[in-house]
Amino acid sequence: TLLHLIQRQQETLDAFYAMEEEINPLWLKRKEYDKQKKESQAVLEECRAKCAALESERLQNVKTIDSLQRSADRMKMFFWKRQKRASLLSKIADLILLSNEQRKQVSEYDIEIKKAEQEILTNQEKICSIEAEINSRSLQRTEILLRELGQTDYPEPFARFLMSLTQIDKATATDELNR
Numbered sequence: 001t002l003l004h005l006i007q008r009q010q011e012t013l014d015a016f017y018a019m020e021e022e023i024n025p026l027w028l029k030r031k032e033y034d035k036q037k038k039e040s041q042a043v044l045e046e047c048r049a050k051c052a053a054l055e056s057e058r059l060q061n062v063k064t065i066d067s068l069q070r071s072a073d074r075m076k077m078f079f080w081k082r083q084k085r086a087s088l089l090s091k092i093a094d095l096i097l098l099s100n101e102q103r104k105q106v107s108e109y110d111i112e113i114k115k116a117e118q119e120i121l122t123n124q125e126k127i128c129s130i131e132a133e134i135n136s137r138s139l140q141r142t143e144i145l146l147r148e149l150g151q152t153d154y155p156e157p158f159a160r161f162l163m164s165l166t167q168i169d170k171a172t173a174t175d176e177l178n179r
Contacts, residue, residue, distance in 0.1 A: 012144065019141035023134055030130045037123040044116035051109040058102040065095045 068091055 015144050016141055019137055023137050026130050026134050030127055033123045033127050037120055040116045040119045040123065044113055044120070047109045047112045047116065051106055051113065054102050054106050054109070058099050058106065061095050061099045061102070065092055065099065068092050068095070
């Protein structure tokens with residue numbers, strides 16, 4: 001009987017460790033997705049910072065354009081010197097081009113921000129899926145052990161051994177088995 005019990009315990013222990021081997025790669029996947037999520041969040045923050053800086057610079061350029069336009073209008077009224085007026089108009093045109101380029105860059109950063117946010121959401125969904133699978137496998141493992149414990153009238157040491165397996169404490173389980 002004792003040999004039969006030890007054989008059944010070994011089968012249960014093998015099933016237990018097989019389930020554990022399936023769970024370990026899932027934990028590694030989760031760590032990888034967490035790392036990707038952190039990297040995506042860093043890229044997202046960097047893009048937002050660049051976007052804010054460019055928007056601030058663009059607003060400053062718009063203010064400068066307005067100021068130069070007012071100066072050009074005043075000079076038009078008082079001084080009809082064509083050279084000064086032409087240089088002001090040239091500066092205004094350059095600043096308008098620069099402002100348009102910055103608007104384009106801001107919209108490109110907005111696109112990058114949306115991509116990074118989407119990647120973060122995808123990684124979070126993968127992490128949730130992996131956690132659900134880990135929980136499912138852990139429950140299956142515990143159910144196998146509890147079912148084995150309930151099917152056989154084990155002597156006290158073996159019952160303690162199986163209960164220690166449900167608590168996922170290898171050292172305690174090994175000590176109990178040796179005892």
